[in-house]
Amino acid sequence: xxxxxxxxxxxxxxxxxxxxxxxxxxxxxxxxxxxxxxxxxxxxxxxxxxxxxxxxxxxxxxxxxxxxxxxxxxxxxxxxxxxxxxxxxxxxxxxxxxxxxxxxxxxxxxxxxxxxxxxxxxxxxxxxxxxxxxxxxxxxxxxxxxxxxxxxxxxxxxxxxxxxxxxxxxxxxxxxxxxxxxxxxxxxxxxxxxxxxxxxxxxxxxxxxxxxxxxxxxxxxxxxxxxxxxxxxxxxxxxxxxxxxxxxxxxxxxxxxxxxxxxxxxxxxxxxxxxxxxxxxxx
Numbered sequence: 375x376x377x378x379x380x381x382x383x384x385x386x387x388x389x390x391x392x393x394x395x396x397x398x399x400x401x402x403x404x405x406x407x408x409x410x411x412x413x414x415x416x417x418x419x420x421x422x423x424x425x426x427x428x429x430x431x432x433x434x435x436x437x438x439x440x441x442x443x444x445x446x447x448x449x450x451x452x453x454x455x456x457x458x459x460x461x462x463x464x465x466x467x468x469x470x471x472x473x474x475x476x477x478x479x480x481x482x483x484x485x486x487x488x489x490x491x492x493x494x495x496x497x498x499x500x501x502x503x504x505x506x507x508x509x510x511x512x513x514x515x516x517x518x519x520x521x522x523x524x525x526x527x528x529x530x531x532x533x534x535x536x537x538x539x540x541x542x543x544x545x546x547x548x549x550x551x552x553x554x555x556x557x558x559x560x561x562x563x564x565x566x567x568x569x570x571x572x573x574x575x576x577x578x579x580x581x582x583x584x585x586x587x588x589x590x591x592x593x594x595x596x597x598x599x600x601x602x603x604x605x606x607x608x609x610x611x612x613x614x615x616x617x618x619x620x621x622x623x624x625x626x627x628x629x630x631x632x633x634x635x636x637x638x639x640x641x642x643x644x645x646x647x648x649x650x651x652x653x654x655x656x657x
Contacts, residue, residue: 379568380575380597382510384590388530388540391457391468398524399474402444402456403428403481403500404466409459412442416459421452432482434496441466441500443478461529461539464502464576468527468541480521488560497559502528503576507568508561509544515562520546531579534590574600577614584618595625602626606636606645613646620653 404412416423429440446453460466471477487497499505499519505528508519520526526544574597578585588596599621603614614621626632635648 379507379510379571380593383506383542383572383575384534386530386542388532388535388537388542390537390539391461391527391541392454394527394541394543397448398470398472399477400446400448400453400468400470401474401477402442402446402453402460402466402468404442404444404456404459405464405498405500406439406442408463408465410439412459412465415455416442416444416452419452419455421447421450423452428481428500429485432485434485441498443481445474464529467500467502467505467529470524470527471522472524473522476522480523483521484519484559486558488558490561490563494558495561497561502530503572504565504569505544506542506572507565510568511562515560517547518556518559520544522546531575533579533582533587534575534593570601571597581615581618584615585622586619588622592622596622599626602633602636608636608642608645610642613642616646617649620649 404416406412409415413425416425424445426443427435427440428443429435429437434440444452444456446456456466457468460468469477484499485497486494489495497504499508505526509516509526509528511519523546525546527541528544530540530542532538532540575593577600578588578593578596582588585596600614603609603617603621603626608614608617626636631652632649635645635652638645640648
C-alpha cells in the first residue's frame with residue numbers, strides 16, 4: 375500500500391472555491407459524461423460565455439461526449455455554476471492562466487499520453503483523482519504537466535479536510551510556463567497505481583457515512599480491504615456498499631474465512647452474501 379501518497383494529498387491545504395484569489399483568466403474543463411446537461415446549465419446562467427469542445431481539432435474530435443473548455447469571469451455566476459459542476463460527482467477541474475490560447479493548446483496537447491506500453495492513450499486528466507495522482511509527481515514531469523498554466527484547482531475529498539466543498543490548489547512553476555516541445559506527455563510509471571488509491575479516497579469521501587465516517591488513520595486499512603474485494607471480483611458499486619461496514623472493520627487478510635470466500639470462483643453476489651453471513655449481517 376502506497377501510504378505516502380495518501381499522506382501527501384491529505385497534508386495539502388484546501389480552501390473553498392470562493393476563497394481562491396482572483397487574477398488572470400479562469401478556465402474550466404468539465405466532464406460531459408458526468409454532466410450530460412452541462413451546456414444547458416452553463417448557457418442558462420445568461421452571462422456571456424466562451425465555450426468549446428476540448429477535443430475539437432484533435433484526433434478525438436469524433437467523440438461527441440468529450441469534455442468542455444470554458445472561460446469564465448472571476449466572481450461571476452458563470453464561474454460559480456462551472457465550479458458546482460466540477461464539485462458535483464467530481465465533474466472537472468479549474469485553472470488560471472495569463473494566456474488563454476496557450477492554455478487551451480496545452481490542454482489539448484495533454485490529451486495524448488505515452489502510457490508505458492509502447493503506445494499512447496487518451497488521458498482524462500480532468501478527473502480529480504487522476505489529476506492529483508499526476509500532480510503529486512515531482513520535477514520535470516510536473517512542469518510538463520502544468521506547462522503554461524499558472525495554477526490548477528481540483529475538488530478535494532472534502533470529508534478529510536476542514537472545509538466543506540473544498541478545493542486543492544496545484545501551483546505551476548513560474549520558470550516553466552511554456553508549451554512542451556515533446557510530441558506527447560509521458561505518464562509516470564506509478565500513475566495507474568496512484569490513481570487507483572486516490573479513486574478509493576474519493577469513493578470513501580462520497581460514501582463517508584456508509585463506511586462509518588472514518589478518520590484519516592483508518593483510510594489505509596480500508597483501502598487495502600477494498601483492493602482485496604476487487605481482487606476477489608467484487609467491484610460493482612451496490613456490492614461494495616453492501617459490504618461497507620464490514621470493509622471498514624478488521625482487515626480481511628487477518629480473517630481466514632473472509633479470504634477463503636474471496637478466493638473462491640463463486641459469482642460475485644454469492645461472495646457478497648457469504649461475507650455478510652460470516653459477519654452476521656443481512657443484505
